[in-house]
Amino acid sequence: MSEQFELVAEVRSDVGKGASRRLRRLEDKVPAIIYGGGQEPQNIVLEHRTVSKALKNTAIYSHILHVVVDGKKHKVVLKALQRHPFKPVIMHMDFLRVTGNEKLHMNVPLHFANEATSPGVMDGGIVSHNMHHVEIICKPADLPEFIEVDLGTLEMHGVLHLSQLTLPKGVELVAHQHGDDPAVASIHMPRVSKADIEAETPVVEVLAEGEAAPVAESTPPVAE
Template sequence: MSIKINATIREDQGKGASRRLRHNEQIPAIIYGAGKAPSLVTLGLHAMTHLLEDEEVYTSVLDLSVDDKVEPVIIKDLQRHPAKNLITHVDFLRVDMKKEIVTNIPLHFIGEDDNAAMRLGAILNQFVTAIEVSCLPANLPNAIEVDISNLKMGEHISLTGINMPEGVIITALTHGDIETYDQNVVAVQEPKLMTEEAAVEATEVEGEEGAEAEDTKADEAKGDSDA
């Protein structure tokens, strides 16, 4: 099922023009890539906000209709208002359906309810929540599932342990030395181990703060002595 977004050509540029658009409940946007000149367009605020409630929109090839001319794009960047949950600008990247694209895809961890170790109180530690992949636009997945149902206490899954969809490649594993880039994605750990790690980190922070305080006292004492 294709996802369509309607847009219109935008002639005005600059902060003032963008401010007027937002005041009229419209969003300034830009389309670039595929060897073509960038195009400035305008989107409807309410339609785009509603569309972005579906997380698949962020990782789908979209049909962007500009004055009845449709071209495939992906959302490359979103800007939001720092205080309000409002979209202020959208960057679209044109897609050549015959050429591979590189983008980030979220990981969905499944099987937690079926994991025996977690039913006994183990904790799931997620090191990575999204990975960069390369594939043809037609093969672009909305998410990549990582099954942790059979993961035992102390075991982990790394990048090479993920079952990837056909035609989709993890870019980190294309750099030659796979072992160097094969980072852990998720692990099942004992709660005690997690607590001990947190305690060690807290102790290190307290030690650093204490050392800084002692240095400050020493500097103050030196200043009094010099006076």
């Protein structure tokens, strides 16, 4: 993984909902917690501006991060992120410690490749993405930034299932452990709306019974 993420935090001794609200409103900071790894949970606080900037890079969600607390560097992954329902405010963050070769359960994004050149799209079909993330299990050293979904051979009306993905070394799918094999993507013909059908249907004038068809007007011949 080429990306490197490091966040600087402070120990937070004042906990509780009221304290968290004060941090967000008065100090523009984000309350968070570091837990796991056989150690006691640690309440911390981060600068909201710094966190917001870091989160603009979507790779942060599937990378090992370093959170520096009072000069001590913690190796973690972001496990939960709580946002305000309608304000651009980060409410809380959960970080899980990464220790040794202990396997991680993570959600990583799917990146779709070769859509435009797939046989189904070349024949006029459109792609439906049934999944955008997938839950995996792997050791920290094997954590991928994303998993590629190659649609280069998908035909019209074809469906690509989870079992057909090429996984990086050391990566397992949680769904497979439960015997699930959901559809990841499919290609189908575009839907035709009723309005489109009506627009393309020629209008035929039906005459009432006994009504003569109109005769085209003609110019009478000029007598010589």
